[in-house]
Amino acid sequence: MPKKFTDQERDWIRDKMLKEARHCFEKMGLKKTSIEELTRAAGIAQGSFYMFFGSKEELYFELIQEEEKRIRKTILELFPPGETCSKEGIKRFLLHSFHMMDESPLLRQMMSQGEMEQLFRKLPPSLLEHNFTEDHDALRPVIAAWQMEGILADVAPETIVSMIRSLMLLTLHKNEIGEEHFTATIDLLVEVLATGMLSMSKQVGEGDQV
Known part of the structure; x- marks a missing residue:
């Protein structure tokens, strides 16, 4: 079961994933960027990704x-x-x-x-x-x-x-x-x-x- 986050944690994680995603998408594109890379950068489990975005x-x-x-x-x-x-x-x-x-x-x-x-x-x-x-x-x-x-x-x-x-x-x-x-x-x-x-x-x- 995905971990629950405080509002402050959610804001920080979302911002971190957006920054990491921009870097990855600019460098490698959508197809080659994995959800694992984005969640690892934010320090959360892959399953928690969908608490923030519906899809990559x-x-x-x-x-x-x-x-x-x-x-x-x-x-x-x-x-x-x-x-x-x-x-x-x-x-x-x-x-x-x-x-x-x-x-x-x-x-x-x-x-x-x-x-x-x-x-x-x-x-x-x-x-x-x-x-x-x-x-x-x-x-x-x-x-x-x-x-x-x-x-x-x-x-x-x-x-x-x-x-x-x-x-x-x-x-x-x-x-x-x-x-x-x-x-x-x-x-x-x-x-x-x-x-x-x-x-x-x-x-x-x-x-x-x-």
Whole structure:
């Protein structure tokens, strides 16, 4: 029977496992990291792991969410909503977001090892839905600023969030796209995306004036 822990012990053990898991996942990935390694670092039995996390994948996903939250916070501090409403502002916003995702050791390991499918297959749908909601809530000020300027004003905010997420997920397919072409491909996609967003808005504006 798993040992009972005080609230203070639980907080310490959970924090210890998260720190050890980040180190292991960045170095070896999800598949090669064992629950035994994580619990040994925290000084608890393997069976006690499930008192803190539903699965190794849920622990991994929590770290990914923390990393995404850090990236979103940094991006929104660097690009206040009102400063992203021009074509160049949109391009800088998208490219900087993309490069921060691509440069994260934790996310890069997940992408290079192709572990996204395993992760999503084993996670409860409610966790994935919560992740989308966090993205939507964080990006709402930027999307609201765009739509006040007439950029994609007639598009549902959830669809705009999905568009941005789709661009970020291309980091998962660097090998398929070809590393030698990857940077130029992303630059071109962002250029076309920013141009198209503004072009669609102008078309709507011209249609309103007729």
